[in-house]
Amino acid sequence: MPLRLLEYTSSNDWAGITSWLVRRDAGEDNVEPLVRDILANVRDRGDEAVAEYTCRFDCPSLTPTQLAVPKANIARALEQIPAEDADIIREAAANIRDFHLRQKQNSWITTPAPGTTLGQLVLPVDRAGLYVPGGQGGETPLISSLLMNAIPAQVAGVKTICVVSPPRKDGTLNPYILATAAILGIDTIFMCGSAWAIAALAYGTESIPKVDVIAGPGNIFVTTAKRLLVGQVGIDMIAGPSEIAILADSTANPKWLAADMLSQAEHDPLASSILISSDNHLLGEVKKELALQLSSLPRQEIASKSLAEWSALIHVPDIETGMELINRLAPEHFELSVAAPWAWIGSVRNAGAVFMGHSTPEPVGDYFAGPNHVLPTLSTARFSSALSVDTFCKKTNLICTDQAYIGTHGSKVARLARLEGLEAHARSVEQRLENP
Numbered sequence: 001m002p003l004r005l006l007e008y009t010s011s012n013d014w015a016g017i018t019s020w021l022v023r024r025d026a027g028e029d030n031v032e033p034l035v036r037d038i039l040a041n042v043r044d045r046g047d048e049a050v051a052e053y054t055c056r057f058d059c060p061s062l063t064p065t066q067l068a069v070p071k072a073n074i075a076r077a078l079e080q081i082p083a084e085d086a087d088i089i090r091e092a093a094a095n096i097r098d099f100h101l102r103q104k105q106n107s108w109i110t111t112p113a114p115g116t117t118l119g120q121l122v123l124p125v126d127r128a129g130l131y132v133p134g135g136q137g138g139e140t141p142l143i144s145s146l147l148m149n150a151i152p153a154q155v156a157g158v159k160t161i162c163v164v165s166p167p168r169k170d171g172t173l174n175p176y177i178l179a180t181a182a183i184l185g186i187d188t189i190f191m192c193g194s195a196w197a198i199a200a201l202a203y204g205t206e207s208i209p210k211v212d213v214i215a216g217p218g219n220i221f222v223t224t225a226k227r228l229l230v231g232q233v234g235i236d237m238i239a240g241p242s243e244i245a246i247l248a249d250s251t252a253n254p255k256w257l258a259a260d261m262l263s264q265a266e267h268d269p270l271a272s273s274i275l276i277s278s279d280n281h282l283l284g285e286v287k288k289e290l291a292l293q294l295s296s297l298p299r300q301e302i303a304s305k306s307l308a309e310w311s312a313l314i315h316v317p318d319i320e321t322g323m324e325l326i327n328r329l330a331p332e333h334f335e336l337s338v339a340a341p342w343a344w345i346g347s348v349r350n351a352g353a354v355f356m357g358h359s360t361p362e363p364v365g366d367y368f369a370g371p372n373h374v375l376p377t378l379s380t381a382r383f384s385s386a387l388s389v390d391t392f393c394k395k396t397n398l399i400c401t402d403q404a405y406i407g408t409h410g411s412k413v414a415r416l417a418r419l420e421g422l423e424a425h426a427r428s429v430e431q432r433l434e435n436p
């Protein structure tokens with residue numbers, strides 16, 4: 001099985017690693033002209049364009065009036081999935097809600113000096129649009145994507161939440177997606193996907209509301225549309241292909257490590273799975289395990305491309321050096337697979353999420369524990385964070401001063417204004433001094 005074996009002894013080896021790892025080109029430039037056309041067409045022709053694209057790509061007969069999923073179908077979907085599955089989804093949703101409730105920030109005000117009250121209003125956006133990927137023609141419903149995007153929006157207090165997802169060939173959505181929406185109390189769902197769904201949410205159509213923030217993962221057409229709309233509508237993040245980096249000592253189990261690497265490799269041929277260890281024997285065992293476990297995976301073709309092209313086993317002299325490499329990689333998911341993970345947590349500077357110790361496999365975070373699984377990729381964890389309640393909030397500054405404050409400080413404001421050559425600013429304050 002082709003898989004890179006690398007040596008990292010110091011920062012001198014960094015260039016060799018970045019040269020192939022840090023820019024996984026998904027070919028966004030190639031699809032950009034097509035996506036620009038789609039955006040313009042939906043902006044100008046609304047539902048009609050959305051329905052046309054949907055018929056061309058996803059299901060042959062869908063009229064503009066059929067884009068919205070009837071509310072009754074959403075409620076009924078809960079009867080179409082096994083009750084045990086609904087219970088698992090409810091439990092995951094409760095964990096995710098509990099975690100995100102802790103992120104909620106309150107508005108605050110303060111009185112730093114007599115005559116002045118200052119503060120910050122933390123307000124939810126009015127409307128959010130959530131993209132739920134089709135998942136192999138609707139056959140692998142991305143339940144967790146809906147949970148991870150909708151719950152932070154709900155906790156933020158967003159009043160209008162619209163979900164979009166591409167329909168299956170028969171013009172329906174997977175009942176698991178509808179049932180999850182029903183569990184969450186979401187009843188506004190539109191059957192459309194790809195760049196035209198993102199365009200509809202950004203511009204609004206006859207049936208799809210124009211939203212303030214668009215969140216949710218998707219393929220290259222979805223991602224490119226989101227990238228082109230930055231600045232016109234709030235965008236959660238431009239999430240790239242999944243990544244996992246594991247730092248393991250000799251107490252780690254090679255079978256577990258290989259399974260964890262494959263868990264992300266199966267997402268995408270562009271996914272990246274990196275194992276870093278000072279134990280050469282362990283690295284060799286993991287390599288054997290990867291070949292063994294890969295052979296029985298349904299998504300073997302995807303995972304093997306990811307392993308061959310974007311993954312590696314990296315030998316380091318010690319854990320300290322491994323940690324330095326992790327901080328340079330700034331991975332989306334970082335598994336700290338060592339005997340005493342808490343002893344190392346203070347050294348972690350750049351990672352989307354950290355999975356502590358041998359018994360914390362990454363998929364626990366993907367689905368169930370509570371923290372969000374929409375995380376910064378491609379080294380952007382150096383400066384950005386997981387999707388959160390904040391994604392759906394904005395902060396409005398609050399300033400209140402009285403006449404006494406203007407009397408004490410007004411002339412200083414006027415002086416600063418005149419230093420900038422802005423006379424009208426200065427007079428605005430002086431009006432209150434001269435004509436109280």
Ligand SMILES: NC(=O)c1ccc[n+]([C@@H]2O[C@H](COP(=O)([O-])OP(=O)(O)OC[C@H]3O[C@@H](n4cnc5c(N)ncnc54)[C@H](O)[C@@H]3O)[C@@H](O)[C@H]2O)c1
Pocket residue numbers: 057058132133134135136137142145166192193194195217218219220221222239240241242267268373374375
């Ligand atoms: N980062 C995360 O949290 C996360 C989670 C889940 C999925 N993902 C990613 O999301 C993506 C999901 O992809 P998917 O296919 O399952 O669903 P998707 O909904 O993103 O893509 C399917 C849509 O793209 C359209 N499409 C196909 N070919 C097209 C073309 N040539 N031009 C325009 N549109 C076209 C389809 O008709 C359909 O509407 C994957 O890349 C996966 O890695 C990321």
Ligand SMILES: N[C@H](CO)Cc1c[nH]c[nH+]1
Pocket residue numbers: 144145241242243332366373374375
């Ligand atoms: N690991 C993905 C983010 O990189 C999220 C996900 C969704 N479903 C399973 N996993």
Ligand SMILES: [Zn+2]
Pocket residue numbers: 242263264267363366
């Ligand atoms: Zn995953």
